[in-house]
Amino acid sequence: xxxxxQELKKMSRALLEQVNEAAREATVxxxxxxxxxxxxxxxxxxxxxxxxxxxxxxxxxxGGEYPYTLDDVPKLSTNLAEMRRVTKFRIENRQPYAxxxxxxxxxxxxxxxxxxxxxxxxxxxxxxPTPGKRGNVKGGMGEATSTAEKDWYRTYLKGxxxxxxxxxxxxxxxxx
Amino acid sequence: MNYQSIRAQVENPxxxxxxxxxxxxxxxxxxxxxxxxxxxxxxxxxxxxxGITNEPTLSSSVDNAQGAIIIxxxxxxxxxxxxxxxxxxxAVDVLETLNNGTKGTTGTYLKxxxxxxxxxxxxxxxxxxxxxxxxxxxxxxxx
Numbered sequence: 281x282x283x284x285x286q287e288l289k290k291m292s293r294a295l296l297e298q299v300n301e302a303a304r305e306a307t308v309x310x311x312x313x314x315x316x317x318x319x320x321x322x323x324x325x326x327x328x329x330x331x332x333x334x335x336x337x338x339x340x341x342x343g344g345e346y347p348y349t350l351d352d353v354p355k356l357s358t359n360l361a362e363m364r365r366v367t368k369f370r371i372e373n374r375q376p377y378a379x380x381x382x383x384x385x386x387x388x389x390x391x392x393x394x395x396x397x398x399x400x401x402x403x404x405x406x407x408x409p410t411p412g413k414r415g416n417v418k419g420g421m422g423e424a425t426s427t428a429e430k431d432w433y434r435t436y437l438k439g440x441x442x443x444x445x446x447x448x449x450x451x452x453x454x455x456x
Numbered sequence: 457m458n459y460q461s462i463r464a465q466v467e468n469p470x471x472x473x474x475x476x477x478x479x480x481x482x483x484x485x486x487x488x489x490x491x492x493x494x495x496x497x498x499x500x501x502x503x504x505x506x507g508i509t510n511e512p513t514l515s516s517s518v519d520n521a522q523g524a525i526i527i528x529x530x531x532x533x534x535x536x537x538x539x540x541x542x543x544x545x546x547a548v549d550v551l552e553t554l555n556n557g558t559k560g561t562t563g564t565y566l567k568x569x570x571x572x573x574x575x576x577x578x579x580x581x582x583x584x585x586x587x588x589x590x591x592x593x594x595x596x597x598x599x
């Protein structure tokens with residue numbers, strides 16, 4: 281049985297590039313999903329997703345803003361050593377408060393000040409424990425506002441939506 | 457789609473397991489506001505979230521749903537992780553048991569994925585030591 285390296289050696293450069301394009305397409309879809317499903321108060325968090333190549337030899341810029349396109353995802357190297365890499369990209373949000381926005385850490389959140397409203401859709405209003413998780417907003421008294429469902433990030437990762445985005449992205453990348 | 461039956465598949469065994477401990481540990485589900493606001497006694501929170509429902513299947517009589525199960529366990533702060541980890545064990549045992557179910561021709565069949573965690577923090581107010589575990593699930597409702 282041929283090893284992965286042997287299989288890669290048989291592939292033409294064009295095919296290797298297509299595999300990388302599929303990875304980039306999938307990455308763009310995941311970044312846009314994260315932007316759409318995540319919280320949106322000022323828009324900074326939504327516009328701060330970036331794809332960081334896991335290996336060496338990538339070219340092009342990373343970053344950009346929503347809606348993300350292929351121009352926001354670096355091109356990957358077709359070097360065989362890099363092609364063997366299972367992880368192609370790390371998708372990160374560059375905002376320092378990302379762990380709070382992802383509902384991974386508790387924080388103390390600023391209240392809803394007068395004249396300062398979220399630009400995103402509000403999904404919950406009420407009170408939030410101090411400190412507490414971003415999405416832990418309960419109805420009733422209080423001025424806390426949430427613009428993404430509680431545990432939206434875990435739900436995206438584990439509820440099948442990310443897998444679906446990757447499958448669709450790879451399919452689109454391979455059929456170009 | 458019978459979301460309620462899927463939720464029950466997760467909630468019921470956890471309620472039973474934590475209720476069987478001595479002393480029993482209260483567990484609070486989604487949209488239950490009775491979590492002890494100023495209590496320093498231990499308790500558990502369970503959130504069941506749904507992701508994708510009904511990806512194409514071969515049979516129209518089958519409903520599928522995917523989602524995440526997030527369990528947060530709160531114990532007394534400043535007393536070390538031992539008690540918290542005992543309660544984590546209880547939760548993990550229940551999650552693992554969920555995978556022992558056999559698929560019949562009716563009812564709801566649920567399987568969980570890899571369990572992430574526990575991760576610990578101690579910033580919850582009131583001052584508690586908190587651990588979090590989470591996992592994915594795939595449920596099939598057979599009719």
